[in-house]
Amino acid sequence: MKYAQLVMGPAGSGKSTYCSVMHNHCLSTGRTLRMVNLDPACEVFNYPAVVDVRDLISVNDVQEDEELILGPNGALVFCMEYLVQNLDWLHDELDEGEDDYFVIDCPGQIELYSHLPVMRQIVDALKSWDFNVCSVFLIDTNFVLEAEKFISGALTALSAMVAIETPAINVLTKMDLLSERNKQLVDEFLETDTRSIVDQDETVWNAKHRRLTRTIAQVLEDYSIVKFVPLNCEDEESIDQLLLTIDTTIQYGEDLEVKDHYPEELDPEQLDHV
Numbered sequence: 332m333k334y335a336q337l338v339m340g341p342a343g344s345g346k347s348t349y350c351s352v353m354h355n356h357c358l359s360t361g362r363t364l365r366m367v368n369l370d371p372a373c374e375v376f377n378y379p380a381v382v383d384v385r386d387l388i389s390v391n392d393v394q395e396d397e398e399l400i401l402g403p404n405g406a407l408v409f410c411m412e413y414l415v416q417n418l419d420w421l422h423d424e425l426d427e428g429e430d431d432y433f434v435i436d437c438p439g440q441i442e443l444y445s446h447l448p449v450m451r452q453i454v455d456a457l458k459s460w461d462f463n464v465c466s467v468f469l470i471d472t473n474f475v476l477e478a479e480k481f482i483s484g485a486l487t488a489l490s491a492m493v494a495i496e497t498p499a500i501n502v503l504t505k506m507d508l509l510s511e512r513n514k515q516l517v518d519e520f521l522e523t524d525t526r527s528i529v530d531q532d533e534t535v536w537n538a539k540h541r542r543l544t545r546t547i548a549q550v551l552e553d554y555s556i557v558k559f560v561p562l563n564c565e566d567e568e569s570i571d572q573l574l575l576t577i578d579t580t581i582q583y584g585e586d587l588e589v590k591d592h593y594p595e596e597l598d599p600e601q602l603d604h605v
């Protein structure tokens with residue numbers, strides 16, 4: 332069995348930073364993560380990538396092609412579609428040994444997480460190659476600090492969850508940049524039910540659309556579909572906590588635990604006689 336975190340989210344939400352933070356954290360605890368750059372548009376990243384999609388195709392290559400005439404967004408979509416047509420390349424690149432744990436840095440075009448099929452096709456391929464996959468969907472905390480933005484962030488995360496259909500962990504990034512007051516606000520948002528968050532907000536705009544926002548908030552609340560985990564990259568405990576949540580979601584380490592623990596009702600000494 333292999334494992335993969337797909338690090339997704341809007342442009343600039345902190346995906347590549349998250350990848351290098353996770354890599355460094357695991358390096359210091361003696362654990363190996365295999366890092367993958369799946370962003371054909373990226374210029375630099377601060378982790379050692381064992382797989383880099385730019386070896387197959389990059390936005391620069393595509394934009395230099397005079398026959399294609401594509402802008403940066405079109406070129407990125409072209410690259411991702413090219414990757415989907417050449418999934419054997421990715422399979423070969425990822426195919427090294429057993430029990431590998433990959434962290435995959437994805438591109439930031441929001442269309443990839445709403446209506447374009449490419450991310451879904453990549454996830455389906457990973458599953459067919461025996462990967463346990465989890466999407467880690469990052470959202471910049473600064474963009475969810477008001478009630479209607481919080482709802483909008485939750486809906487963005489939900490649209491990715493619906494489009495990609497994997498277990499998902501939604502992460503609020505850049506917590507280190509918040510003032511103490513705003514940190515408190517985020518904590519309050521995360522503890523409060525979504526419906527009450529909307530009810531606290533009293534703007535004119537909100538009054539006009541109150542029934543709609545309340546209903547959306549109620550649906551989010553009733554189904555408990557979108558939960559956020561805050562991440563402060565400066566705080567090792569925060570990183571560790573998130574990693575544990577992700578590991579549990581993709582069932583990483585469960586085999587190890589089974590070997591380490593006997594069921595409660597069984598006495599280990601008795602097992603020798605079985």
Ligand SMILES: Nc1nc2c(ncn2[C@@H]2O[C@H](COP(=O)(O)OP(=O)(O)OP(=O)(O)O)[C@@H](O)[C@H]2O)c(=O)[nH]1
Nearest residue numbers: 341342343344345346347348438439504505508564
């Ligand atoms: N202070 C702080 N800055 C961050 C954090 N995460 C990201 N940044 C900054 O936010 C900017 C964007 O971060 P990236 O990691 O490149 O974001 P990305 O999601 O990979 O961006 P794209 O690949 O372009 O979609 C950079 O200037 C980072 O230094 C964080 O946790 N704390």
Ligand SMILES: [Mg+2]
Nearest residue numbers: 346347370373
């Ligand atoms: Mg990036």
